[in-house]
Amino acid sequence: MNKKVSVRKTYGETLAEYGKVNPDVVVLVADVSSSVQTGYFAKEFPERFFNVGIAEAGMVDTAVGLALGGMIPFVNTFAGLFLRATEQIRTCVAYAKTNVKLVGGYAGLSDFKDGPTHHSITDVAVMRAMPNMAVVVPGDPIEVKKMVKAVAEYPGPVYLQIGRADMPVIFDDNHQIKIGKGVIVREGEEVTIIANGSMLARCLEAAKVLSNEGTDVRVINMHTVKPLDISLIKESAEKTGAIVTAEEHSVIGGLGSAVAEALGKNYPVPLEQVGIADTFAETALDYDLLLDHYGMGINDIVKAVQRVLRRKNALSHSENLKK
Amino acid sequence: MAYSKELIKELEEKAQQLRLDALEMIHHRGQGHPGGALSAAEIIAALFFHHLRIDPDRPNWENRDRFILSKGHACAILYPALAGLGYFPMEDLKNWGHIGAHLQAHPDRLKTPGIEMTTGFLGHGISIGAGLCLSARLKGLDYHVYVLVGDGECQSGVLWEGVMTAAKYKLSNLTAILDYNKVQLDGPLNKIMPLEPIKEKWESFNWKTIEIDGHNIKEVLEALDKAKENKNKPTVIIAHTIKGKGVSFMENKAEWHGKAPDDNEYAQAVKELTARSF
Ligand SMILES: Cc1ncc(C[n+]2csc(CCOP(=O)(O)OP(=O)(O)O)c2C)c(N)n1
Numbered sequence: 001m002n003k004k005v006s007v008r009k010t011y012g013e014t015l016a017e018y019g020k021v022n023p024d025v026v027v028l029v030a031d032v033s034s035s036v037q038t039g040y041f042a043k044e045f046p047e048r049f050f051n052v053g054i055a056e057a058g059m060v061d062t063a064v065g066l067a068l069g070g071m072i073p074f075v076n077t078f079a080g081l082f083l084r085a086t087e088q089i090r091t092c093v094a095y096a097k098t099n100v101k102l103v104g105g106y107a108g109l110s111d112f113k114d115g116p117t118h119h120s121i122t123d124v125a126v127m128r129a130m131p132n133m134a135v136v137v138p139g140d141p142i143e144v145k146k147m148v149k150a151v152a153e154y155p156g157p158v159y160l161q162i163g164r165a166d167m168p169v170i171f172d173d174n175h176q177i178k179i180g181k182g183v184i185v186r187e188g189e190e191v192t193i194i195a196n197g198s199m200l201a202r203c204l205e206a207a208k209v210l211s212n213e214g215t216d217v218r219v220i221n222m223h224t225v226k227p228l229d230i231s232l233i234k235e236s237a238e239k240t241g242a243i244v245t246a247e248e249h250s251v252i253g254g255l256g257s258a259v260a261e262a263l264g265k266n267y268p269v270p271l272e273q274v275g276i277a278d279t280f281a282e283t284a285l286d287y288d289l290l291l292d293h294y295g296m297g298i299n300d301i302v303k304a305v306q307r308v309l310r311r312k313n314a315l316s317h318s319e320n321l322k323k
Numbered sequence: 324m325a326y327s328k329e330l331i332k333e334l335e336e337k338a339q340q341l342r343l344d345a346l347e348m349i350h351h352r353g354q355g356h357p358g359g360a361l362s363a364a365e366i367i368a369a370l371f372f373h374h375l376r377i378d379p380d381r382p383n384w385e386n387r388d389r390f391i392l393s394k395g396h397a398c399a400i401l402y403p404a405l406a407g408l409g410y411f412p413m414e415d416l417k418n419w420g421h422i423g424a425h426l427q428a429h430p431d432r433l434k435t436p437g438i439e440m441t442t443g444f445l446g447h448g449i450s451i452g453a454g455l456c457l458s459a460r461l462k463g464l465d466y467h468v469y470v471l472v473g474d475g476e477c478q479s480g481v482l483w484e485g486v487m488t489a490a491k492y493k494l495s496n497l498t499a500i501l502d503y504n505k506v507q508l509d510g511p512l513n514k515i516m517p518l519e520p521i522k523e524k525w526e527s528f529n530w531k532t533i534e535i536d537g538h539n540i541k542e543v544l545e546a547l548d549k550a551k552e553n554k555n556k557p558t559v560i561i562a563h564t565i566k567g568k569g570v571s572f573m574e575n576k577a578e579w580h581g582k583a584p585d586d587n588e589y590a591q592a593v594k595e596l597t598a599r600s601f
Contacts, residue, residue: 029509031475031478031507031508031509031515031516032508032509033509034508034509034577035508051509051515051516052478052516053475053478053507053515053516054445054446054475054476054478054479054507054516055478055479055480055516056479057480057481058480080444081444084444084481113352113354113420113428114354114428114429114443115420115427115428115429115431115443116427116431117395117428117429117441117442117443117444118428118429118443118444282422282423282427283419283420283421283422283424283427283428284420284421284422285352285353285354285420285421285422289422290422293422
C-alpha cells in the first residue's frame, strides 16, 4: 500500500508556502481554521488572514470584495457549508466572474465521524452547474500540493475540493497537472475507468484485481470536472468502448453525470457509475468502512467494470448478428 | 416562584449525571464535542427533567413543547436525557455513531425518537422555532418552543433573520437559550468574532432578555418560567456558562471543543465529576 498523507495538512502548508511567492493571496475562514488547516498561513501572514467567525455567506461576499480590490482570496470552510453561500457564489462569484477561490474541505464522506450533516455529496453537482466556475477534485497529496498554485493562477472562479482523510500518494514530484486536462494513469484496451479524488487510488487497486483476472483496464484521473476534458473521454470511448466513472459524491450531478453528458453527445458507449446512490449516508466509526458500505468499495468498482463489459459484449454481439 | 430544595438538588444531580453520560459516550466512540455539551448540562437537565411539557410515551403528541438543539454538535448531553426519560433504551448510547445505529453524530429527527429537528450546521434553530410557533398559532395549540443556540452560532446571519421574524410576529411562545460559554471552535469568541454587546443586540431586535448563571439550576428554572410569562415578545435567556464545565482541564479551552478524551483523561474527568457534592 502506498504511503498515506493528510491532504488537509498538505493543503495548509502549501498555501502558506505559496503565500510567500504571491503577495496577493489572502485567506478567509469561518471558524474552522484548525479543521481545514489554514493556521500555517495565518501564522506566516496574520495581516492577510481573516477568520470571520461562523458566517459562511458573508465570508464569500467579503472575499468577492477582496477580489474586486485585486487580491486573490482563498475562501475556506467545509464543502457542505459552501452550500449555505450558494446564492452568493452564483451571483457574486460565478456570474460576476470574480477571482475567488473556494476551497471545500472535509469533502465527500471524509468527515465520516460527524455524520450526514457534515458529509458533502452534492457540492460538485452544485458548483459544476454554475457558469464560469472551474471544479477541481485532486486525486492524491501531490496533486493537492500542485493545485494550490494552479488554482491561484487560473483566471477566475475555482472550486477546489479537499478531503479530511489521509490519501495514498500516487504520483511523484514530476507529476504534471493542468486544470482542464485529464491524466492517463494506467493504459488499457478493454474498458476505461474515469475517477477523481479518493476514488482514484481505489480504482487503481480495482484495476490490479481486474488485470489479474485478465481484464485490461485504462484508468484516467479526471481531477478537473469542469472544464471537462471531453477529447480524452471521447478518445477513451472510441478506444475501449466501455466506461466506468468513480467518485466520492452522489451519482447525480457529479463526475459521472458530466462524463455521461459528454458521452451522450459525442460517442455513446455503455457507462456504469460508482458513487453514492441518491441517499444520505450515516455516521460511521471508520472512513473506509463507510465508503465500502455506501457502494464505493474496490469490489464495487470491479463489479461495475464487469457489468459494463457484459453490456459492451452484448452490444457487439448484436452488431455482429446484424451483419 | 419557589422551587423546593429537593427539586434543585435532584436536577443538579441529573445535570452531573448527564455530564458523566456524555463523556462516557464521547470516550467510548472516540469522537464528539465535550466542551459545548458540558456547558449545557444544567439547561438540558432543567428543561427535560422538569420544565418541558412532554410525554415520552407520546413523542408525536401534537401539543407537546418543542425543543430544538440548534447547536447540534452538543447532542452528547441531550441523548442521555432522552434515554433517561425513556424515548429509547440507555444501551443505545453505546452504539452512537455506528453504521446502522439510530443515534447520529448530530441529531436526526427521522432516526431518533424525541429529536424534533435535524441539526448540525449552525444557525437554523431560531427561524425553525419561529415557524413552529406560527404553526401553533394557526392550529390553536399552546405549546412552547425552546431553542438552544451557541454563542459562536450567533455570528451567523441566518440566525438574526429568525430573530427578526420572531419579533415581528410577537412570538411569545418562543424562548431562545443562549449557551454563552465564550469559546468557539477556533478559539475565544472575543478573538474570532466579538458578539458584545449581546444583550443589547437581542433587545434592539425587540426580544426580552433574561441574564443568568447557566450553571445555577434555580436561576435556570426561574428564567424558564419567567420567559413563559412574557407576552407579545419572544425571550432569550442569556445563560453565562463555562465551556467544558466540570472538568478542570477542559474548562474554557477551545482544544476541547471537538475531541474525545483518552483513557487517562477520561478517568480524571470521571473522578472530578463524581467528587463534586451537592
Ligand atoms: C454553519 C456552521 N459553520 C461551521 C460549523 C462547524 N462548527 C461546529 S461547532 C462550531 C463552533 C460552535 O461554537 P458555539 O456556537 O459557540 O458552540 P459551543 O461553544 O457552545 O459548543 C463550528 C464552527 C457548523 N457546524 N455550522
